[in-house]
Amino acid sequence: MRIYGALFFAAALICLGVSGVRADELDEPIRRIRMGTLVVETTPGAEVRVEQLRHEFWFGAALASHVFAPWGNPADAAKYKQVFLENFNAAVTENALKWHAMEPRQGQVDYSVTDAILQWTDEHEIPLRGHNIFWGISNRVQPWLKAMDDATLRKTLEARARDIGRRYKGRFAEYDLNNEMIHGNYYEERLGSDITRDMVAWVRQEDPQAVLYLNDYDILTGRRLDDYIAQIRRLLEQGVPIGGIGVQGHLHGDSFDPVVLRASLDRLAEFKLPIRVTEFNFPGQRSKHYEQRGARLSDEEEQAKAKAIVDYYRVCFAHPAVEGILMWGFWEGANWIPVSSLYRRDWSPAPAAEAYRDLVYRQWWTNWKGRADGQGRCEVPVFFGRHRVSACEKEVIVTVGRQEGGGRVSVARP
Known part of the structure; x- marks a missing residue:
């Protein structure tokens, strides 16, 4: 069982201040939470190389629909994917999975963009979040749904849940x-407080392994944290099998408060559920x-933005409950807040x-070279994830996971 909470963060308390985050103070909890030991057994004295290939922690981003649609620009699409x-x-x-994007007119469901995204992420072994099966904010609910009576609406929601669960069984790593829901829940207003539990049941009857997250905004600013906690508690008391807690990171301004960010994560971690930004x-x-x-940041603002992003990632990476961060756009040509690209x-x-890139692919990246001792053994500190181990003219791919805390691999001379 994962252990969350203040214990892991005790060493980091003094690093946080409204002006920023001291990297050296967060390094210790990051090492403890995100690193383990890989034991390599090989020929005594052999040169050993350990190179990271992929993190276990999710460093992700949203995929824009037009990149995977026939109407997109091929050159931009190729560069975007690269x-x-x-x-x-x-x-x-x-946007591809959102119901109003897939079925703007009743009975005309377009799966093509979602299917294309899944095909591409499968090819590249990229875990994919499905955002989202339902969106109950009133202006995101199609007019043809609002025109239904309650019984028909309920049957239509069930059909949508079962359709997604059945069609994409085992394909999405998790769903929102x-x-x-704390900002609006049209379906609950119409059909009652049990509808969320029913939505989960319908999806999981078609895909029993589906992992279903809550997802909401203005949480990590602290403004709606209490409301979110109350909602999570109520749903758990109803027996809703929540798979994880999603917290959006849109509602900051030109700066953020790391104390509030950490405190918000600490309180959410009390539910013992994985958290993703x-x-x-x-x-x-x-x-x-x-x-x-068409805004452009000044050089000083660009540097401040870079530092703030690094600080934000450090706080989240150093928190034991957080399992990933996904940017909502990384290229100015496909980002709803272009200056954040x-x-x-x-x-x-x-x-x-x-x-x-310096943070993720240099500071938090395993790239080790050394020699085995007289017993043909070396212990390598590694970030959790997938690694290539080279020794004796042979290569072995090994995954070292946080749950196991470490790993062992034998690389014998061919």
């Missing part, structure tokens, strides 16, 4: 069940640049891209 694979190891559908933008929706579609419209990297 840059994604260079930067991320997990994904989420930005009913998006942003599901939709991260920085600057966020409360930024002065949010409504300025890592890459500009011409694909040149912003300072934030360089800072992000």
Whole structure:
């Protein structure tokens, strides 16, 4: 069983302040939470190389629908996919799975973009979040659904849940069940408080292994944290099998408060459920640049943005309950908050891209070279994930997981 809470963060308390996060103070909990020991057994004195191939922690991003649709620009689509694979190891559908996007007119369901995304992520072994099966905010509910009587609406919701569960059985790593319920839940208003439990049951009757998350916003700012906690508690008391807690990262401004971020994560961790930061933008929706579609950050603002993103990731990576962060857009050509992008419209990297890559692919990346001792053994500290071990002109791929805490591999001379 995972152990969450303040114990792991005791060493990090003094690092947090409204002006930023001291990296050196977060390094110790990161080592304890995100690293283990890989024991390599080989020929005595042999040179050994351990190279990380992929993190266990999800460093992900949303996938834009038009990149996978026939109407998209082929050159941009190819570059988009290339840059994604260079930067991320997990994904989420930005719009493709949303019901109002799949079935804007009753009975005319378009699965093509979702299918294309799944085909591509399967090919590249990218775990994919399904965002979302339902979205009960009133203006996201199709008019033809609102025109139904209660009995017909309930049957239609059941059909949607079963259709997704059956068609994509085993394909999505997890789903957002009913998006942003603390901000509006049309289906509960119409059909009663048990509808969330019924939605889960319908999906899981078709896909028993489906992992169904809650997902909401303004949580990590602390503003709606109490409401979210109350909702989670109520659903658990109803017997709803919540698979995880999704917390969006849109509602920050041009800065964020790391104390509030950590405290919010600590309180959510008390539920002993995995947490993902599901939709991260920085600057966020409360930024002065949010409504300025053609805005450009100054050099100083670009540097501040890069530092804030690194600080945000450090706080989350150092928290034992958090299992991933997914950016809600990484390219200015496909990002609802363009100034939050890592890459500009011409694909040149912003300072934030360089800072992000340095953090994930250098500071938090295993790249070790040494020699086995006289017994043919070496112990290598590694970040949890997949690694290539080379020795004696032979290579072995090994996965070291957090649940196991370490691993062992034998690389014998051929």
